[in-house]
Amino acid sequence: MKCGIVVFPGSNCDHDVYHVLKHVLGCETAFLWHEATEVGDADLVVVPGGFSYGDYLRAGALAAQSPILGSVKSFAERGGPVLGICNGFQILQECGLLPGAMRRNKTLRFECRDVYLRVDRHDLPFTCRYDLGAVLRIPIAHAEGNYEDTPDGLERVEGSKQVVFRYVSPAGDLDQVWNVNGSANAIAGVVNEAGNVLGMMPHPERCAEEVLGNQGGLALFQGLMEGAAEGAA
Numbered sequence: 001m002k003c004g005i006v007v008f009p010g011s012n013c014d015h016d017v018y019h020v021l022k023h024v025l026g027c028e029t030a031f032l033w034h035e036a037t038e039v040g041d042a043d044l045v046v047v048p049g050g051f052s053y054g055d056y057l058r059a060g061a062l063a064a065q066s067p068i069l070g071s072v073k074s075f076a077e078r079g080g081p082v083l084g085i086c087n088g089f090q091i092l093q094e095c096g097l098l099p100g101a102m103r104r105n106k107t108l109r110f111e112c113r114d115v116y117l118r119v120d121r122h123d124l125p126f127t128c129r130y131d132l133g134a135v136l137r138i139p140i141a142h143a144e145g146n147y148e149d150t151p152d153g154l155e156r157v158e159g160s161k162q163v164v165f166r167y168v169s170p171a172g173d174l175d176q177v178w179n180v181n182g183s184a185n186a187i188a189g190v191v192n193e194a195g196n197v198l199g200m201m202p203h204p205e206r207c208a209e210e211v212l213g214n215q216g217g218l219a220l221f222q223g224l225m226e227g228a229a230e231g232a233a
Contacts, residue, residue, distance in 0.1 A: 001225060003029040004042035006072065006088075008063045013049035013085065016205045020221055021046075024209060027225060034066040039075050044224065047072070047088030049141070049203060059102060059144045060090030069095050081125060081224060082197045086142055089189075089199030098192055098199045099157055103146040106182030110143040114214075115180050117188050117202060118168040120161075124191060125227025126198045127164060129219035135172045136165075136216040138202040140180060145201040147183035147190075154184055165189035165200055 003021045007014045014031065022029040032039060034052075039045055052063035063069070069091070076082045076097055084092040092098045105111055114137050119130045130136070149157065157163060165188040167179045179186045181201070189200030204217025 001027060001043040002041055003027045003044045003046065004032045004039050005029065005046045005048055006032045006034065006068055007048075008034045008050070008052035008066065010052045010054055011048055011050035011087070013203065013205060016203075017046050017048045017085070020205045020208045020218075024218070025221060025225060032068055034063065034068050037067045037071055039068070039071045042075070043080070045072055045075055045080065045082045047082065047084040047091050048205075049086030049088055052087055052091065055144075058094075060087060060094040063087075063091045064094035073097060076192070076197050079194065079196050081227060083126065083224060084197070084199040085203055085205065086145075086201055089201055090144065092197060092199045097197050098190055099153055099162065100147050100149040100187070100190065102144045103148050104144050105142070105146050105180070110141070111145070111180055112139070112141040113180070114139050115188075115202060116168050116170050116172075116178060117165040118172050119164070120166055121164045121191070124164065124195050124198070125224050126191070126220055127223065128227070129223040133172060135168060135170065137207075137214060138204060138216050139206045140202045142181070142201055145181040145183065147187040149184060157187075157190060158185065160193055162190045162193065163187055164191050164198060165202070
């Protein structure tokens with residue numbers, strides 16, 4: 001299978017994702033520059049973290065207008081798997097592929113640390129290798145990860161079971177003390193209604209190798225690759 005990683009001015013996690021896909025998992029992987037107009041023959045598209053366009057105006061807002069996003073949206077609408085991580089999540093919200101919006105963290109500080117996530121869906125390629133209710137320790141690094149939506153929007157997201165990850169305690173309990181950025185309903189990751197576009201604020205690519213002391217994110221990429229390979233077959 002072939003993986004495409006979108007790169008914007010200001011992306012800084014593109015090479016981390018490339019390393020996991022190319023060198024850890026052995027996928028054919030290529031970068032997709034933001035001025036390109038086609039994702040080509042990619043079977044999987046990743047929108048990585050960073051500070052696209054310096055986060056000017058609003059995180060992800062300028063990147064969402066880039067030429068490559070038109071092709072990413074078409075790819076997603078055809079059922080292609082798309083993963084947005086951190087700034088990538090914000091970009092997918094800004095271009096309308098995912099619901100909600102991000103506000104500044106409740107602390108009004110940049111938060112860079114390990115947090116705990118609970119897997120609330122495991123029937124997706126992204127999470128099929130995790131048990132339902134599993135608790136992952138995984139790093140975050142963001143200033144605007146406070147997921148918000150209107151009351152009706154939150155009701156739709158919850159009612160259609162689009163919440164994939166929530167911030168929880170190490171025991172897996174919902175507790176505002178562990179909701180690191182103040183997200184509504186402790187939401188850390190959501191999927192679109194079709195189930196093929198996932199956005200998440202934590203960074204699975206930063207915990208996908210034993211040498212990093214944490215391989216909790218590796219199963220996400222493995223499951224995603226298996227699902228994408230099946231779709232491409």
